[in-house]
Amino acid sequence: MENNIALSVNNLNKYFYDPETFQVLKNISFDVKKGEFLTLIGKSGSGKSTMLYVLSTMDTDYEGELFINRTKLTGKTQNELAAFRNAYIGFVFQFHYLLPEFSAIDNVMLPALKLGLKSKEEIKENAFQNLSLLGLKEQAYKSANKLSGGQQQRVAIARALINNPSIIMGDEPTGNLDSKNTRNVFEIFKELTKERGQTIIAVTHDEEFAQNSDRTIELADGELLRSE
Amino acid sequence: MMTGNTNSKIAFAHLTSRLRQTLVATMSVTFGISMYIFMNGFMNGVNNIQADLSFSTMAHIRVYNDLPEDRTNLLKQHTNPDQVINIRNAKVIQYTDGIKNSEKILDRLKKQPEITGVTPQVNINVFYRNGAIKINGVLSGIEVDSEDRLFKTSTFVQQGSWNDLSYRTDGTIIGAGLAKKMSLKLNDNLVVSTADGVTKSFRIIGIFKTTIAGVDNTKAYIKINSARQLLSENSSFVTDVQVNIRDYSKAREVADKLASSIPYKVEAWQVANGQMEATTELRNILAMAVSMTILIVAGFGIYNIMNMTVNEKIREIAILKAMGFEGNDIVQIFLLQSLVIGIIGGTAGIVFGFLISTAVNHIPFQVATLQTLPMTFYLKDYTLSFIFGMLTTFIAGYLPAKKASTIDPVIIIRG
Ligand SMILES: Nc1ncnc2c1ncn2[C@@H]1O[C@H](COP(=O)(O)OP(=O)(O)OP(=O)(O)O)[C@@H](O)[C@H]1O
Ligand SMILES: [Mg+2]
Numbered sequence: 001m002e003n004n005i006a007l008s009v010n011n012l013n014k015y016f017y018d019p020e021t022f023q024v025l026k027n028i029s030f031d032v033k034k035g036e037f038l039t040l041i042g043k044s045g046s047g048k049s050t051m052l053y054v055l056s057t058m059d060t061d062y063e064g065e066l067f068i069n070r071t072k073l074t075g076k077t078q079n080e081l082a083a084f085r086n087a088y089i090g091f092v093f094q095f096h097y098l099l100p101e102f103s104a105i106d107n108v109m110l111p112a113l114k115l116g117l118k119s120k121e122e123i124k125e126n127a128f129q130n131l132s133l134l135g136l137k138e139q140a141y142k143s144a145n146k147l148s149g150g151q152q153q154r155v156a157i158a159r160a161l162i163n164n165p166s167i168i169m170g171d172e173p174t175g176n177l178d179s180k181n182t183r184n185v186f187e188i189f190k191e192l193t194k195e196r197g198q199t200i201i202a203v204t205h206d207e208e209f210a211q212n213s214d215r216t217i218e219l220a221d222g223e224l225l226r227s228e
Numbered sequence: 229m230m231t232g233n234t235n236s237k238i239a240f241a242h243l244t245s246r247l248r249q250t251l252v253a254t255m256s257v258t259f260g261i262s263m264y265i266f267m268n269g270f271m272n273g274v275n276n277i278q279a280d281l282s283f284s285t286m287a288h289i290r291v292y293n294d295l296p297e298d299r300t301n302l303l304k305q306h307t308n309p310d311q312v313i314n315i316r317n318a319k320v321i322q323y324t325d326g327i328k329n330s331e332k333i334l335d336r337l338k339k340q341p342e343i344t345g346v347t348p349q350v351n352i353n354v355f356y357r358n359g360a361i362k363i364n365g366v367l368s369g370i371e372v373d374s375e376d377r378l379f380k381t382s383t384f385v386q387q388g389s390w391n392d393l394s395y396r397t398d399g400t401i402i403g404a405g406l407a408k409k410m411s412l413k414l415n416d417n418l419v420v421s422t423a424d425g426v427t428k429s430f431r432i433i434g435i436f437k438t439t440i441a442g443v444d445n446t447k448a449y450i451k452i453n454s455a456r457q458l459l460s461e462n463s464s465f466v467t468d469v470q471v472n473i474r475d476y477s478k479a480r481e482v483a484d485k486l487a488s489s490i491p492y493k494v495e496a497w498q499v500a501n502g503q504m505e506a507t508t509e510l511r512n513i514l515a516m517a518v519s520m521t522i523l524i525v526a527g528f529g530i531y532n533i534m535n536m537t538v539n540e541k542i543r544e545i546a547i548l549k550a551m552g553f554e555g556n557d558i559v560q561i562f563l564l565q566s567l568v569i570g571i572i573g574g575t576a577g578i579v580f581g582f583l584i585s586t587a588v589n590h591i592p593f594q595v596a597t598l599q600t601l602p603m604t605f606y607l608k609d610y611t612l613s614f615i616f617g618m619l620t621t622f623i624a625g626y627l628p629a630k631k632a633s634t635i636d637p638v639i640i641i642r643g
Contacts, residue, residue: 058641
């Protein structure tokens with residue numbers, strides 16, 4: 001395996017058994033390079049979210065193999081995977097999930113506090129920078145449940161970036177954003193891949209967003225269609 | 229360390245965001261612990277009162293000369309089939325009554341470290357007489373000082389004074405019921421006659437009233453030497469030695485120990501009063517059962533509320549896990565919440581339990597020697613209630629926490 005591969009999947013198959021057995025992902029294999037900005041498109045129900053959960057190590061109920069940074073993650077325990085996610089993966093959910101009792105900045109700080117590599121002051125400073133970058137300077141100390149949908153989504157992005165993960169995965173990370181904020185997030189992602197060598201895998205329905213990324217792959221009925 | 233802080237911060241956020249539920253859970257712990265304290269304090273109080281009342285007429289251990297052994301079947305000892313035995317008119321020809329040289333035994337008893345008081349007695353079954361009235365009773369020859377030390381007899385004397393007995397060789401202090409039955413009052417004469425036909429007259433210098441009618445109706449006290457004279461016995465004769473020890477519940481053990489070095493019957497109070505031991509034990513079991521039930525009910529309260537919290541916070545738990553929080557972090561977050569509830573509720577429960585106990589201890593209850601309802605304030609009960617309370621909280625909190633830690637984040641997030 002080449003040294004510049006960030007993520008690779010081999011022969012990924014996944015089934016849902018309820019209400020009836022149904023193969024949602026069919027024999028998927030592909031690699032993502034380090035520093036690559038990859039977008040994933042496909043019709044609603046084609047299996048994009050499902051695949052992203054597998055790639056993010058949250059879903060372990062699949063056939064095939066998953067490697068990130070040349071570490072084989074298939075078969076590891078839940079706690080090992082949790083620690084791995086904390087350090088190497090940033091995730092933006094399709095429906096931005098924040099802890100409602102905490103302020104925006106506290107939400108952003110959580111993964112870094114869990115990782116425990118930096119002092120609290122340093123983490124707070126980084127969190128504030130991330131929020132500023134996403135245009136949320138004023139909202140930093142607001143309680144998460146008092147933010148608009150788009151603001152919450154940007155807080156979730158800021159949180160995904162806090163530990164400088166080697167891979168950032170987003171399930172329609174700009175789905176709730178206006179065009180100006182979408183462009184801003186796109187620029188941030190672009191910069192992270194180019195300047196810091198972080199890898200991005202983002203599901204999107206936004207044609208322009210996909211076209212401007214480094215590479216786009218498409219899912220149709222659980223099969224990988226094109227890989228340009 | 230870092231994670232510990234973060235977990236406690238999350239736990240605290242959960243507690244404060246659901247203040248009402250937190251309060252209800254805390255109150256259920258408070259209720260459980262205060263009831264535990266109250267129940268045990270009250271039961272101990274009742275037990276102590278019963279012991280106080282009983283031990284005002286009975287010592288913890290009694291040493292006396294038992295009747296000779298059962299000889300109704302004398303043939304039993306002879307097993308040689310070749311012998312023919314004929315027994316006619318069997319009777320006991322020699323039997324020593326009482327304890328002849330009591331000094332040695334008294335000395336030995338007084339040297340035991342667990343013994344707190346010893347008093348010798350000469351108890352005689354007599355007939356009290358006043359004209360045509362004739363009543364069966366017990367004349368108790370006692371040492372004025374040591375008798376009072378063991379039984380606080382002086383506190384029961386209603387007319388006259390207990391200490392007067394020490395310089396009135398012909399004086400007697402009689403039970404109120406006896407005085408009434410015999411139509412006698414202070415300074416009258418009480419005539420007694422023994423089974424051997426000796427008759428003597430005593431001057432009534434006091435009247436006492438205990439809480440036990442059976443005693444008041446039949447008992448009279450005289451000086452121990454007067455009793456010896458009545459029986460023509462020398463100055464070391466006693467019928468009973470009454471012994472009090474430090475902890476009355478250990479009477480059996482102490483009696484067993486003494487028995488080996490004393491050639492007379494050494495009897496613990498429990499032997500003669502099985503019913504009192506039984507009721508004390510049963511009350512203790514009842515108090516334990518009731519207070520444990522209350523604590524378990526309180527535990528279910530916490531369990532329920534923590535379960536609700538877990539269900540309500542299930543999405544947040546999923547997010548935390550998705551962000552890399554491990555199962556142990558989740559257990560910590562929820563266990564911490566129940567521990568905080570336990571500690572706050574427990575501390576409040578101790579204060580509240582003390583207040584309830586104090587209040588009940590002030591409720592008037594004028595029966596026997598009581599003025600108010602009895603209550604004890606033992607550190608042991610307060611400590612145990614807190615330990616049991618924390619244990620219940622821990623278990624009640626651990627189960628939902630464990631459940632929360634096994635949540636699969638994908639299932640929740642996928643919706
Ligand atoms: N828990 C589940 N049990 C059974 N089937 C499921 C489950 N979750 C998703 N599916 C099905 O799997 C397929 C893929 O779902 P998925 O959420 O991955 O689609 P998607 O590509 O992300 O769609 P969208 O663009 O609308 O988000 C769908 O047909 C969906 O109905
Ligand atoms: Mg989806």
